[in-house]
Amino acid sequence: MRKHLVPFVALLAAGAAALTACGSTPAAPEPARASAPGGSQATAPTDGTGDLALLPGTAKSHNSSPGMGDWAVPNGGVATGATLQAAQKWVQLTAGKAGDLDPVVVNGAGLTLYRFDKDSNDPPASNCTGECAATWPPVTVAPAGKIFIAGIGRSAVGTVRRADGTRQVTIDGWPVYRFAKDTKRGDTLGQGVGGTWFGVTPTGGKAGVPAAGTSAPDDDASAPPATSAVFFDEAGFSDNGASQGVAGADECRNLSRPGVASSVAAPGSLKLWTGPNCTGRSQVINGDVADLATIGFDNAVASVRFG
Secondary structure, X not given: OHHHHHHHHHHHHHHHHHHHHOOOOOXXXXXXXXXXXXXXXXXXXXXXXXXXXXXXXXXXXXOOOOOOHHHHOOOOOOOOHHHHHHHOOEEEEEEEEEXXXXXXXXXXXXXXXXXXXXXXXOOEEOOOOOHHHHHOOEOEOOOOOEEEEEOOOHHHEEEEEXXXXXXXEEEOOEEOEOOOOOOOOOOOOOOOHHHOEEEEXXXXXXXXOOOOOOOOOOOHHHOOEOOEEEEEOOHHHOOOOOEEEEEXXXXXXXXXXXXXXXXXXXXXXXXXXXXXXXXXXXXXXXOOEOOHHHHOOOOOOOXXXXX
């Protein structure tokens, strides 16, 4: 039997070589959530189980290297070459405030992120290429890259494959962009441009535009137990102050600096305590809390219980 198998394998190899020479070898498919028009394809939401790591907190709280990710182009503009490669190492999505837009998603450099009405979110697809993409740089991430999130539901974050093969970050299926003329934190010069560009909200909506008859999806109802959390000294997940991380599974963990947190980014539910070793007053949360004062726990958290 084996002596007949060798010629057969050789025949298969020759056939594969012929296909390669003709440029017909198919590319390996990516995991797909939906096919998009024009050959674009959306990947499944990145929840840490695929090649992208979806992490609670910010780039600063994860000690990211200077000059990488959103910090590679801190003052807007378009990244190219080596700068683009560095920029695609990680992306930060933080629910914040910019100008009159509150809430709106900003990146790790504090620059406002936008969505385009001529795109599609069902299925996800980008229709901004060429000169459009020079003015509105798409937020892209490399394979095996990282996406830091604070104030955005994990289920809302995904990616879509662009025509040039890069992977653009999406929120609720909507591809997200920067505006090249925004050069500092708080700039919202892209808001309302052409009647089609708007800051993107943490749920994928248009910032500053009432969504009559709709309500934000409630991730709290089915939030799984968290195994990690990042506590920020400032409200709104701000990097202006210090932050501290804590992790565990089915256990109580004390914060290294108790009684200083004003916001928390957590990928699921956990229980906050005002005393060490899970004692004192307690409160269950289901995911991120941008201002712990709203639940009476500002500068009060001393320990947490996971699971």
